[in-house]
Amino acid sequence: MSPAFEEVRLRLPHIELAAHLYGPADGVPVIALHGWLDNAASFARLAPKLPGLRIVALDFAGHGHSDHRPAGAGYAIWEYVHDVLQVAEQFGWQRFSLLGHSMGAIVSVLLAGALPERVARLALIDGLIPYTGEAEDAPQRLGEALKAQMALAGKRKPVYAEFSRAVEARMRGVGAVSREAAELLAQRGLMPVPGGYTWRTDSRLTLPSPLRLTQAHAMAFVQRLQCPVDLVLAEQGMLAAQPRFAELLDGRPITLNRLPGGHHLHLDDEVGAQLVADCFKAFLRSP
Template sequence: MQLTGGSDNEITLELPHITLAGRLWGSPDKPLLLALHGWLDNADSFLPISEHLADYQILAIDWPGHGGSEHRPGSYPLHWVDYLYDLDAVIEHLFNQFELSPLAIMGHSLGGIIASAYAAAFPERVNQLVLIEALSPLYESESKAKKRLQNSFTDHRRYLAFKTKPASIYRDLSIAANARHKLTALELQWCELLTQRNMQSLDSGVCWRSDPRLKLDSPLRLTFSQVDALMQTHAVNTLLIAGNGGFPQLREAIPIAHRWFSQLQTIELEGNHHLHMGNAVNVADAIKRFLMA
């Protein structure tokens, strides 16, 4: 395998439908671990844990519209299922260029959701799966379908009305990082790390380069019966890592997860939804024990 990054660990993946940016850490003679970040994060969310996974080469992509990756074309609303096609194209690229298949995948939040759904459908493409604060596609009652579609149209109309207006410019990055810190309670140092990659520098300051459509309400969400049918007899060997201060819905769903997955280990560690950043040492230790078992 000769998968190499630039001097700053930056990489570019030219896929058939879009160009993705990312980061690559570790020696090319080590096993590859594909890392998939969460919603509104970017590849740098795996920088802290990469320092404790020296036995692996970690390829962390920026999803479309995040970090340095291209935005999806057009002005249509985004759909979560599109990420499955992105992941399939990444895996196909790695197979064609480097004969890397099946892969070990580490996914946080949205990245874990996408990886889990993909592995459920194509278990032959994924060797081992690590889910960090993630389990399955989100679902809700079918009774909410009309309201969700209405909300999506409201959001999209507002987006179209404002998309031609100049982007908001911040004097410096710290203002945007502090805003995210106050909104999400994510530690300030991690907000600064993530914000830096999601912004671009201008003569007058900095502005977001993330796709604004990422913040629009989804037009459609699956029902539980649909997710249940997808996840049944999930065959990929999987580790689920939950934070004791993370999303409580995830911890409550662990009994369902054991019914879905034929090979599942679960562990709860100290930390919030981004425990792979704030508790990188212990999360990395759990991942190493799982991957080397």
């Protein structure tokens, strides 16, 4: 598969991010957001199947070739929302659509709920709201997060003697993927080190969240959505397994598309990518 993208670096006021650019410069503006521990290669199969769009597929901060956040900073999900807004500002896009997978879908919903005047359309893949927590659990969660943060300095990333071993590890990781998908993610996500390869991702990404939104917080963002929303639900994915998932869609103006495949159905193979593209290509080009 020959890539049809341009590799760019975006110097934002607070951080430098990497991205892949797809499509014509005058295409419909879309920012594509990948899932946790993935990178811009998540859209390597899907983006070329969405003609007429100017797609900026980001590496989130701490992922892929983007900068890590500075020492002392964290990776709260709302910080990604700020990053995406700054990317839109860099391109001069006052209004744009979002194409998000998993965590990227969650970031998309938060931004569209917070600033509905900026987001034209949401195309979501197997993601909608973050894992939530209730008030009574907050002290224990913060304590566990602080302990994990203090212990992080003594931990080391895994080193794989061969590229293929890293690919196999990614196949078995969170949101298991096909070998081809794992290879695409690994090609962008690995870096050489003494003894083999390790992941570029910031180790702080694996820390537990010190604070989670409550269910009421999360639903407030969904309720405030004003733009059209098209959601792809993978039948063997992660979203369908969330408790009370049906309640999230009840009475909401969200178009639901159930498709066969796993959590990374848009990347696992060409068939899945085409099915997702068929859901989104006319939707994202609509005025």
